[in-house]
Amino acid sequence: MADKKKMSVAEILAAARAADGGAAAGAAKADAGEEPASPAAASPKPVPGKPAGAAKPTGEAKPAAGGARPSVSDILAMARGNKEPGATATKPAAEPKAKPAAAAKPAAAAKPAAPVAGGTKGVERDTASILAAARGGAKPGPVSKAEAPPRPAAKPKPAEPAAAKALPRVVPLKPTRAPLAAKKQDAEGEDRRSFLQIATGSFLAVGFTALSVTTGLFTLGLARFFFPNVLAEPPSKFKVGFREGFPAGKVETKFVAQYGVWVVNGEFQGQQQIYALKTVCTHLGCTPSWLEAEQKFKCPCHGSGFYKDGINFEGPAPRPLERYAIRLSDDGQLEVDKGRSFQEELGQWADPASYVNV
Amino acid sequence: MHADPFFLSDVAGFLGGYFAFLAVMNGIFALVLWRSYGQTGRALVWTVFAGAMMILSSLALSGSPSLVPALPDGVRGLVNTLSGPVLYSLGTVALCTVLFVFRSFFVRPMVAWTLFNAALVLMGLSMADQNFALIVMKPDNVPIVGLVFLLAFFTWVATKQAVVNDERIARGEPPMEKLDDEKVLVWPDLVYTELICMVAVSAFLLVWAICLPAPLEEPASSVKTPNPSKAPWYFLGLQEMLVYFDPWYAGVVLPSLVIFGLMAMPYLDFNKAGNGYYSIAERKFAYLTFQFGFLVLWITLIILGTFLRGPNWNFFGPFEYWTPYKVEVLNNVDLNQMFWVNWLDMPLPRAAVDAPWYSRIATVLLRESPGLVVLGLYLVALPPVLAVTIFRGMFVKMGFIRYMVMANLMLLMLSLPLKMALRWTMNLKYIVTIPELSLNF
Numbered sequence: 140m141a142d143k144k145k146m147s148v149a150e151i152l153a154a155a156r157a158a159d160g161g162a163a164a165g166a167a168k169a170d171a172g173e174e175p176a177s178p179a180a181a182s183p184k185p186v187p188g189k190p191a192g193a194a195k196p197t198g199e200a201k202p203a204a205g206g207a208r209p210s211v212s213d214i215l216a217m218a219r220g221n222k223e224p225g226a227t228a229t230k231p232a233a234e235p236k237a238k239p240a241a242a243a244k245p246a247a248a249a250k251p252a253a254p255v256a257g258g259t260k261g262v263e264r265d266t267a268s269i270l271a272a273a274r275g276g277a278k279p280g281p282v283s284k285a286e287a288p289p290r291p292a293a294k295p296k297p298a299e300p301a302a303a304k305a306l307p308r309v310v311p312l313k314p315t316r317a318p319l320a321a322k323k324q325d326a327e328g329e330d331r332r333s334f335l336q337i338a339t340g341s342f343l344a345v346g347f348t349a350l351s352v353t354t355g356l357f358t359l360g361l362a363r364f365f366f367p368n369v370l371a372e373p374p375s376k377f378k379v380g381f382r383e384g385f386p387a388g389k390v391e392t393k394f395v396a397q398y399g400v401w402v403v404n405g406e407f408q409g410q411q412q413i414y415a416l417k418t419v420c421t422h423l424g425c426t427p428s429w430l431e432a433e434q435k436f437k438c439p440c441h442g443s444g445f446y447k448d449g450i451n452f453e454g455p456a457p458r459p460l461e462r463y464a465i466r467l468s469d470d471g472q473l474e475v476d477k478g479r480s481f482q483e484e485l486g487q488w489a490d491p492a493s494y495v496n497v
Numbered sequence: 498m499h500a501d502p503f504f505l506s507d508v509a510g511f512l513g514g515y516f517a518f519l520a521v522m523n524g525i526f527a528l529v530l531w532r533s534y535g536q537t538g539r540a541l542v543w544t545v546f547a548g549a550m551m552i553l554s555s556l557a558l559s560g561s562p563s564l565v566p567a568l569p570d571g572v573r574g575l576v577n578t579l580s581g582p583v584l585y586s587l588g589t590v591a592l593c594t595v596l597f598v599f600r601s602f603f604v605r606p607m608v609a610w611t612l613f614n615a616a617l618v619l620m621g622l623s624m625a626d627q628n629f630a631l632i633v634m635k636p637d638n639v640p641i642v643g644l645v646f647l648l649a650f651f652t653w654v655a656t657k658q659a660v661v662n663d664e665r666i667a668r669g670e671p672p673m674e675k676l677d678d679e680k681v682l683v684w685p686d687l688v689y690t691e692l693i694c695m696v697a698v699s700a701f702l703l704v705w706a707i708c709l710p711a712p713l714e715e716p717a718s719s720v721k722t723p724n725p726s727k728a729p730w731y732f733l734g735l736q737e738m739l740v741y742f743d744p745w746y747a748g749v750v751l752p753s754l755v756i757f758g759l760m761a762m763p764y765l766d767f768n769k770a771g772n773g774y775y776s777i778a779e780r781k782f783a784y785l786t787f788q789f790g791f792l793v794l795w796i797t798l799i800i801l802g803t804f805l806r807g808p809n810w811n812f813f814g815p816f817e818y819w820t821p822y823k824v825e826v827l828n829n830v831d832l833n834q835m836f837w838v839n840w841l842d843m844p845l846p847r848a849a850v851d852a853p854w855y856s857r858i859a860t861v862l863l864r865e866s867p868g869l870v871v872l873g874l875y876l877v878a879l880p881p882v883l884a885v886t887i888f889r890g891m892f893v894k895m896g897f898i899r900y901m902v903m904a905n906l907m908l909l910m911l912s913l914p915l916k917m918a919l920r921w922t923m924n925l926k927y928i929v930t931i932p933e934l935s936l937n938f
Contacts, residue, residue: 399720418720423744425722428809433824439724441740442810444827453827454810455740458932484932486850 148266373397375477382473385413387497390429390447400463400475401429401436404497407448412494415463415475416449422456436460449483459483462493502562504627509560511634515621516554516566523547523614539607546614553621567625568816577814583921585805585812586914589797593788600777601664604657616646626816632804636709641730641803648796659775666776674774724808724821733802734795740810741916743927743937751913755790758906765903767894782891790910829926836867861931868929872938875912880904 379402385391391402401416416436418426425440435452436445443454450459464479473495481487488494524547531540553566596603603609620642623629633642662672681687714723728736738747770779777784807813808821830839837845848860862869880901884892892900919925927937 395720396718397720423739423748425726426720428722428724428821430809430822432822437809439722439809440726441736442827453829455742455926457743457927457930457935457937489850 152266376474378468378472378474379415380472382413382467382471382495382497385473387411388447390431392429394475395426398475398477399426400477402465402473402475403447403449405447407488407494411497413465413473413497414449414494415465417461417463417480419461420456421451421458421460422454427460462488464492465495466492467495501627504630505562505565505625506560508624508630509557509565512565512621512624513554513558515624516550516557519614519617519621520547520550520554523550526610550618557625565625566622568622573626573816577817580805580812580814582801582812582917585801586797586917590793593792597785597788600656601660604653604660609653613646613649623815628818629816632815632819636711637730638803639709641799644730645800652792655775656777659777662774662776663778666779672774672776725806725810727802727806730799730803734798737798737802737806738913741913741920743935745935746938751909754906754909758910761902761906765895765899765906767891767899786907794910794913827924829920829924831926831930832868832871832928833864833930835923835925837864857933861933865929865931868927868938871928876905876908879908 377398379391379394385402385404387404389404394400394402395418399418401418402413403416404411404413406412407414420427420438420440420443422438422441422443425438427436427438427443427445429435430437434447436447436449438444438454438456441455443451443456445451445456445460448459449462451457459482462481462483464476464481466474466476468474479492481490481493523543527540527543527547530536530543556564556566559565603612620633624633632638658673662674665672715721727733735748735752738751741747742751766783768780768783770776771783804815805812807817807819807823809823811823811825813819813823833845837843846860846864848857852860883904884900888900888904891903895903916925929936929938931937
């Protein structure tokens, strides 16, 4: 940090000031002569060093740091200080109303100067303090270094500050709108616009009532959306053929593409039955494939494997395949009902609706 | 395995160009060595190597089965029979360990260049195998091959800087990054660079997408799953994790923990060293933990999932034909089954169908008691034990809460390789199995 490779924002600002500082420094130096009159300059510390200091920080920022280097607020105070006499001089010429403002001003100018006199803060010149200092003397508007030099030069022009000072006078005019409220009071009960309010209590109530009614209707409409008039799906109950079409040991895969079901004639717990297995892997829902040679269902996603009866035995699948309901319909065909499913781990495969005895 | 002459004539052009590229690359390398560095001896060696690559290139261009350079059948068969998930995982861990332990040797530019060329030549020779070429040259997988080389390169660069810094620090000198810490501005230096990179990469991707279009597959169907069904390449590590765990754990909990752990890192890290410069010696624990989690538990799993997992998610050797009929018995058993049935020779505790709910819960808890005890020991009892043994110093520096968070994150991360090892050795499926709640661990 010790070398000057990196410039802080403060130093960049200082350098920027150096660029336009020639004039400012000259002006500041010239001002220094009349300074003792201003309250800011009355502060004990900066007085002796100031004329030199005002010129220096604009020139070489770093080496001067130890010496008498006025802070931004100092410079602003100085600028204000020597403008003050001019301003106060013009003020009496302006209206008496502007006076309180003028009276407040020296105080404002004195305020930033005071901590400077206090000492430690003197060398701060980061952006925050510049802004703070600029805000401290709110009245003259944007106080920048670029504007500072012209000001003393503009001193002889009394018209401009006067106009600026006249501005605040407009503000007190605003309260004259008060009669509006009074008029409203008079018109109570006659205003068409307040009809709804009177009728319902408040506009807020109207708004929220409308909102809740709309939301309620929307919710009802949404609920209706879940019960469409027409379902473009295969029926959940379908016939798969007669029992004779499913010889023992056969896994019928022809219903997979349309219905997502294997119809199996297999043995479960020593009992030969026909059951319908759901083609959804219980791990993450892929469709396993039936490997005839190995007599197992094998999932292509993570390698889960199931026996012919649907029991999981390899890979990560945590539970057996699920069964759909199956029954013998009145015409003797097997009928699968996808509306009901049976899980082995819950003991539901004992349910006679989950299989047909052979 | 030289059977298919059509394939060889197809791939001959590519292989010719590939080996010619290697020759040109090494010729330039030798020239630079000679002219800029004056290392005539080494330049000669690399010139000879470039000449050999030129010969391989012309042999490959012939397209004749007897001439195209390829790995001998015996080697390929041996690789196929040896490779499996166990050897692959242990091998990658061993490889990373060797690279780490002897890092000051491997970061030497000449060593790295030699290894890089060896890998490229090996890949070129393997490419003459149809099964290998089919998978590696699939347009989907080309970027992953590039990723492997890019990742190796960047890991090498970072390790090299760290090794240099560690040596400097050992000598009492400041790290390289402190010597030249000139800073540049975000605007314009960084933003301009990024803009130029964005334009260049977009143009490159555009050309790539035109030259090597991604293959379209059959229309999606809820009842037909492609075999094998693979996630996008960046999720293949996740898919591999899912082979060993329940979806909620490997798909939700572990990935969230990865993100949570990365977010918690600044709060857990008490080591102030290594701030702003590469160093391994000063941050050994942090470095090893991260590299194990990233290289071993993520990158190698992506490579495994991309190149070595075939139909039915079976493991296939790099030169093996991907047949959907490969029989691989993975008869997995839950811990409750092992404990009750295999060891105690009792049936699994099972509640009657009409039992009241509290009795069912008690039955489940009883059935899963071995797994719950193991899990409790692992996650609750192990951190304090570690705190008074190998993590004693860290526990003192971190304090109770930070240490417990760190230890649990660490143990959960290690649960993946542990579970993989248990699956391979004991055919263990789940430690805790509660299918009634779809809750397994």
